[in-house]
Amino acid sequence: MNTKQQTDQLVKLVKCESCMKEVPASGAKNAETADYVAHFCGLACFDTWRKQTEKR
Numbered sequence: 001m002n003t004k005q006q007t008d009q010l011v012k013l014v015k016c017e018s019c020m021k022e023v024p025a026s027g028a029k030n031a032e033t034a035d036y037v038a039h040f041c042g043l044a045c046f047d048t049w050r051k052q053t054e055k056r
């Protein structure tokens with residue numbers, strides 16, 4: 001019996017807006033934009049994304 005897989009399924013995953021890596025929702029950084037909530041695996045990705053968004 002593999003009980004480890006059951007725990008994995010309980011973890012909700014979100015996609016990092018910057019590097020597209022899947023991260024647990026509980027550990028992700030969130031940023032609210034005008035249209036949606038963006039998720040990030042860490043502050044580095046959040047910073048990268050914010051700079052790209054500000055640059056127009």
Ligand SMILES: [Zn+2]
Nearest residue numbers: 016019041045
């Ligand atoms: Zn990331």
